[in-house]
Amino acid sequence: MTNPAAEVFDQWAREGKDAGMEKGHSDVVAQVMETMEVRPGDQILDLGCGNGWATRLLAQKAPGAQAIGVDASAEMIAKAEELHSFTIRARYERSVFEELDFPDGKFHRVFSMEALYYSANPAKVIAEMHRLLSEGGTADIVIDCYEERAATHHWGGSLGLTLQVLSESTWAQLFTDAGFSEVKTSRVVDTRGPGDEADFTPSDTYPDFAARSAFFEEGSLWIHAVR
Numbered sequence: 207m208t209n210p211a212a213e214v215f216d217q218w219a220r221e222g223k224d225a226g227m228e229k230g231h232s233d234v235v236a237q238v239m240e241t242m243e244v245r246p247g248d249q250i251l252d253l254g255c256g257n258g259w260a261t262r263l264l265a266q267k268a269p270g271a272q273a274i275g276v277d278a279s280a281e282m283i284a285k286a287e288e289l290h291s292f293t294i295r296a297r298y299e300r301s302v303f304e305e306l307d308f309p310d311g312k313f314h315r316v317f318s319m320e321a322l323y324y325s326a327n328p329a330k331v332i333a334e335m336h337r338l339l340s341e342g343g344t345a346d347i348v349i350d351c352y353e354e355r356a357a358t359h360h361w362g363g364s365l366g367l368t369l370q371v372l373s374e375s376t377w378a379q380l381f382t383d384a385g386f387s388e389v390k391t392s393r394v395v396d397t398r399g400p401g402d403e404a405d406f407t408p409s410d411t412y413p414d415f416a417a418r419s420a421f422f423e424e425g426s427l428w429i430h431a432v433r
Contacts, residue, residue, distance in 0.1 A: 207276050215365065217361045224285055231320060248268060248275070250272065251313045252268075252273055252276065257286050263293040264296075264315075264317060274304070296340070304331055315343060323369050332380050336385050336433060339433035342432065344431065354427075391429050
């Protein structure tokens, strides 16, 4: 069975777009990771790891911490393996998010940047997160494309994919329904801003500078939840 999202990310990996994704997301990810309080020996799952850049950052957050990156794209996992550092405890696996081959309660943390809305069944993915987390474990999920962020609503059409463009409250309810407690949502604004209009070039992501500015002003949606 084909996975249209994985095929898109395979193509992006071949075109070298993974480096741009890392650069584009780095500021927001740094802000979120700063709050995660990773402890020595923590087991961390990175859902939608791409080329593994965030997985490697997580593995460096505390002595003995291990991070496992999962992605449905074979090409992205291959990139992650190429970029891997043997000085840290990190590894990468190809898998769909809805059925993860790990034992119950394996992880202390689940992290995901800009991946969850690609799933056709986000409720099932969130249930898997809940299953995989130990008691008191935390999920920190960041997504850019959501209902209140109008500048992202055309992304699915541009990619030829069906994206789960849900509201902030709907995302929160999905985590509550899966059994998570202390579900909190907030926005994370990239401190670098949209840049100078004089340097702007239109793209499928940002057709004009107004769309890019609105995207930055509204911020990324961050869902924090406790198992």
